[in-house]
Amino acid sequence: MKDFSQLLTEKSKTIEAQWIEAVVRDRQIVSTHELSRNAIRDHIPHVLEAMVTVLAQDQTNDVETIAEASFIHGALRAEQGFDPTEIVREYYLLRTTILANLQDELIQATTSEVFLAMSMVSAVIDAAIAQCFKSYVQERLRELEQLQSQLTLTVQELNRLVRANQEHLSVLAHELKTPLNSIIGYAELFLRQQRETEVRDTAPNINHIERVLRNGRQLLRLINDALEMARSSANKIQIHPALAEVQEIIQAVVEIVQPLIDDRGLKFVLDCNNAPAQVLTDAFRLQQILINLLSNAIRYTEAGSITLACRSLDSDTWEVAVMDTGIGIALEEQSQIFEPFYRVTSPHQSPLPDSTGLGLAIVSQLVELLQGKITLTSQVGMGSTFAIVLPQTMVVNSLDFQIAASG
Numbered sequence: 468m469k470d471f472s473q474l475l476t477e478k479s480k481t482i483e484a485q486w487i488e489a490v491v492r493d494r495q496i497v498s499t500h501e502l503s504r505n506a507i508r509d510h511i512p513h514v515l516e517a518m519v520t521v522l523a524q525d526q527t528n529d530v531e532t533i534a535e536a537s538f539i540h541g542a543l544r545a546e547q548g549f550d551p552t553e554i555v556r557e558y559y560l561l562r563t564t565i566l567a568n569l570q571d572e573l574i575q576a577t578t579s580e581v582f583l584a585m586s587m588v589s590a591v592i593d594a595a596i597a598q599c600f601k602s603y604v605q606e607r608l609r610e611l612e613q614l615q616s617q618l619t620l621t622v623q624e625l626n627r628l629v630r631a632n633q634e635h636l637s638v639l640a641h642e643l644k645t646p647l648n649s650i651i652g653y654a655e656l657f658l659r660q661q662r663e664t665e666v667r668d669t670a671p672n673i674n675h676i677e678r679v680l681r682n683g684r685q686l687l688r689l690i691n692d693a694l695e696m697a698r699s700s701a702n703k704i705q706i707h708p709a710l711a712e713v714q715e716i717i718q719a720v721v722e723i724v725q726p727l728i729d730d731r732g733l734k735f736v737l738d739c740n741n742a743p744a745q746v747l748t749d750a751f752r753l754q755q756i757l758i759n760l761l762s763n764a765i766r767y768t769e770a771g772s773i774t775l776a777c778r779s780l781d782s783d784t785w786e787v788a789v790m791d792t793g794i795g796i797a798l799e800e801q802s803q804i805f806e807p808f809y810r811v812t813s814p815h816q817s818p819l820p821d822s823t824g825l826g827l828a829i830v831s832q833l834v835e836l837l838q839g840k841i842t843l844t845s846q847v848g849m850g851s852t853f854a855i856v857l858p859q860t861m862v863v864n865s866l867d868f869q870i871a872a873s874g
Contacts, residue, residue, distance in 0.1 A: 471569060471584050472519045478568045479515045486511060486564045495556050498549045501726070509543060510536035511561065518565070518591045537595040541602035545610075554599060562592045706836050708861045711750040713742045713777065713785075720754050721775070724761045731765055734772040741778040743785050747860040748837055756833050759826045760789040760853050768793035771850070780856065788854040796845040804843060805831040838862065 475482075487507050490496055499507050513536035544554055565588055566573075573581050717739050728735045757775070764773050771792030779785045796804060805827050830853075834841045838858050845851035 471572060474569060474572055475515065475519050475565070479512065479519075482515060482564050482568050483508065483511055485568070486561050489560045489564060490557060493556060493560065496553045498544075498547060498553055502547065506547070510540040514561070514591065514595050515565075518588065534594070534598045537598035538602040540595075541599035541604075542606045544599070545603045545606035549603075551600070551603065554603065555596065558592050558596050558599075562588065706749045706752060706861075708747050708749055708863045710745050710747055711753075713744060713746055714739070716750050716753055716757075717742070717775070717777065720757045720761065723758055724765065727762065727765050728773055731768070733765065733768060733770070736772055736774040736776075738774065738776040739778075742787075743779045743859055746785065746857070747863075748857065749861075752833050752837060753857075756830050756837075756855065757787065757789070759830045763826055764789055764791035764793060764851070764853075767791070768850070779859070783859055784856055785859055786854055786856050788852055790850065790852045792850040795847040795849050796843070796851055797847050801843055801845060805841075 487504050490499055490507055491504070517536070541554070566585065569584065569588075573584065576584070717737070721735075721737065725735065761773065761775065768791045773792075774790040775787075776790065777785065777787040831841060834855055834857075838861050839855050841853060841855045843851065843853055
């Protein structure tokens with residue numbers, strides 16, 4: 468057999484570089500768009516080194532290196548948010564790149580040599596995929612356990628607060644039922660299949676885990692919104708005014724919502740050059756207001772732009788506004804938009820499944836706590852503008868401010 472191992476050693480760097488470029492350009496692997504080339508590269512050099520030993524006639528197959536490298540790769544890809552199909556696509560591109568670089572030698576080889584070389588390359592890639600999926604599943608299970616623990620603690624707090632606020636309880640129970648049943652059903656299905664299937668059947672199990680996590684996150688978001696409303700109704704929300712840099716608040720908000728805007732393919736406009744430098748407010752609650760408004764705008768905008776603008780009105784007040792080019796809100800619905808559990812309806816779009824109907828109600832109450840006022844201007848099919856007028860200096864008890872400032 469020709470010395471394909473030596474050829475692979477010589478071309479390893481070339482294969483590595485070509486593979487990275489192929490992954491970056493591949494439209495089916497969207498999770499790499501925010502990753503550096505080093506993060507994409509990850510364990511691939513180790514797999515190539517192991518493949519050299521497999522193709523060499525005078526060395527022992529380095530299966531252990533393949534297993535370890537691919538195991539780490541799977542856990543990392545899970546942390547980076549890769550979909551299972553994206554990982555399979557990565558390895559497909561690796562196999563294609565390797566064979567393309569061995570092509571000239573394979574053409575000159577005998578049929579048996581070609582068959583043996585291609586079989587060995589495929590065997591190494593298959594072994595790498597198997598180990599990768601094993602650690603990927605383990606990482607997803609770890610995330611599932613964390614989510615379950617967080618849900619348990621959150622539900623306990625919800626039960627405590629619900630006793631002080633029974634309003635909307637039946638509606639909340641109805642909203643919780645669907646995602647909760649899905650979580651329970653898929654969890655039971657996964658556990659049952661784990662007992663009945665072998666390792667080769669992990670692909671369906673991965674899909675079940677993904678569904679559990681997706682519904683779990685939605686349930687947790689709904690519960691957290693309900694908790695915020697319950698805290699507000701029970702006067703449990705605390706405001707901590709302190710001098711804050713407006714640009715720092717805006718930058719923190721933009722960093723959170725920018726990936727959501729990019730994912731929707733929307734244009735983002737930031738117009739805050741005329742904002743005050745500092746304000747006395749609760750920076751955390753102001754960020755919460757803006758993130759809720761921007762997330763809502765993104766959710767109901769299919770195309771166009773999202774704008775975040777802020778400016779000083781006079782020496783005492785300033786305004787921050789969120790504008791979108793989304794579906795808009797009918798005039799008859801605008802008086803209800805800040806009510807709990809109310810969701811905008813449209814003849815062209817039913818209420819979105821990830822909308823809890825609580826976000827704007829929370830915004831309204833937080834704006835009031837920050838001693839501000841919120842107004843809505845909207846036209847169906849043209850978009851909406853939520854404008855908030857806030858004091859540049861909140862009126863607070865001097866002792867409270869001293870405590871907040873020192874803290």
